[in-house]
């Protein structure tokens with residue numbers, strides 16, 4: 461079938477894509493509407509840097525934006541290319557190249573037991589279940605989480621759940637990992653450990669965070685406001701502009717008030 465053939469071409473293209481030479485994502489006038497409401501609009505940009513941070517007020521469209529990048533959502537206008545091929549051709553194939561770590565690990569876990577959940581990604585890649593389980597156990601041990609392998613995810617602390625959620629993505633060896641506020645449930649120490657651990661990963665990372673300590677060392681910041689790209693560039697410039705805007709809006713709203721359009 462023609463479609464299947466094109467999807468196969470896409471997988472092959474993604475597998476041989478040269479990350480060093482080309483941007484892994486190209487967006488051209490991309491927009492997203494949900495139920496007739498505009499969530500994202502007019503996004504034209506390329507992503508290639510090793511560390512890209514995303515900032516923006518609550519509800520500005522950050523999560524929706526990164527969901528486009530691994531096929532959880534599809535643009536309703538414009539054109540999106542991931543690894544050089546049209547993202548609309550085979551969105552289900554994208555997660556193997558672009559991993560997604562959810563803000564709430566409970567939304568990500570599919571199986572009740574840690575090792576089963578970590579093995580799931582490998583079974584999705586075609587590995588037999590027993591082999592995937594054995595590989596998951598080894599992977600957990602190698603990443604200092606062997607003691608969690610047989611435990612129910614529901615019984616873990618938030619930090620442990622977050623670690624398992626990241627390992628469940630990492631075991632698939634995606635070229636890019638998207639992280640939606642992975643620090644939000646972590647205490648300061650767990651957050652520091654996660655930050656150091658993420659910094660050492662060879663993958664390209666795109667990280668949404670409200671805390672700029674977590675964006676230290678990042679090469680590029682995207683600032684999304686009301687579904688549009690309001691700022692894009694080096695962290696010092698973009699974050700300073702973002703801070704000024706927060707200050708301006710806080711002053712407009714007055715103590716205890718919510719500014720128009722926010723939340």
Ligand SMILES: Nc1ncnc2c1ncn2[C@@H]1O[C@H](COP(=O)(O)OP(=O)(O)OP(=O)(O)O)[C@@H](O)[C@H]1O
Nearest residue numbers: 494495497499516517518519520521522523524525
């Ligand atoms: N499934 C959905 N159905 C309807 N509206 C949605 C859906 N998902 C997101 N939205 C809306 O899209 C807008 C952007 O949401 P999104 O979660 O992308 O923002 P965000 O910047 O990640 O917010 P936060 O910082 O609060 O997590 C919001 O107004 C939200 O209500």
